[in-house]
Amino acid sequence: MMMKTAGGATTIFRLMVSFLLVAITASGFVSGEKEIVLDTIGRPVEFYAPYHAYFERPGANALICRYGSIETSGFSCPQRVVLLSYGRELRMINSQVTFIPTSSDSDVVRVSTELKIRFQFPNHCEESGYWRVADSSLPIREIVLTGSKSSNDTTFTIKKSGVSYQFAFGSADKPTAIGLDSLDSGIQRLILSNDYAFDIQFVPL
Numbered sequence: 367m368m369m370k371t372a373g374g375a376t377t378i379f380r381l382m383v384s385f386l387l388v389a390i391t392a393s394g395f396v397s398g399e400k401e402i403v404l405d406t407i408g409r410p411v412e413f414y415a416p417y418h419a420y421f422e423r424p425g426a427n428a429l430i431c432r433y434g435s436i437e438t439s440g441f442s443c444p445q446r447v448v449l450l451s452y453g454r455e456l457r458m459i460n461s462q463v464t465f466i467p468t469s470s471d472s473d474v475v476r477v478s479t480e481l482k483i484r485f486q487f488p489n490h491c492e493e494s495g496y497w498r499v500a501d502s503s504l505p506i507r508e509i510v511l512t513g514s515k516s517s518n519d520t521t522f523t524i525k526k527s528g529v530s531y532q533f534a535f536g537s538a539d540k541p542t543a544i545g546l547d548s549l550d551s552g553i554q555r556l557i558l559s560n561d562y563a564f565d566i567q568f569v570p571l
């Protein structure tokens with residue numbers, strides 16, 4: 367009787383182990399798949415689909431957009447990527463971002479996967495809309511809109527940060543954080559930063 371009990375316990379234990387292995391494999395831990403980036407309603411962020419990159423914290427809601435306003439900056443077409451606080455009387459030129467895969471066969475964006483970021487853009491502007499790190503000998507290197515799909519200076523990744531995400535520049539194994547530099551009240555340009563990164567969420571359109 368004791369042997370039957372022990373044998374039954376062993377069988378149950380083996381079944382539990384098998385169940386756990388199946389569950390872990392299904393969840394993607396064993397397969398090595400990276401975590402899927404989710405939008406604000408919990409759906410996977412998809413390549414080529416438009417989103418608003420939204421920054422939210424108490425008293426400081428803002429949106430990533432293209433900076434172009436004759437009234438405030440002297441030019442009509444976007445020149446740089448900025449974080450714009452709500453309430454600013456500044457014309458936002460097409461703030462929808464899309465993500466372009468570099469090599470992934472997946473339809474969805476995953477954490478730490480290399481990709482390109484592009485704004486949808488008006489026809490009268492000649493910039494490509496691809497985010498690029500500007501060539502500069504200055505300490506501050508900002509994100510501008512004259513990149514291309516094939517160049518190395520347009521490769522970015524998305525990192526997880528709690529329930530939110532962060533942009534980073536460069537390859538997945540050596541990313542550099544994207545931070546902020548103030549231009550004016552309520553306007554901050556995106557720059558390379560080793561000291562500071564900011565959290566964003568993706569709002570589907």
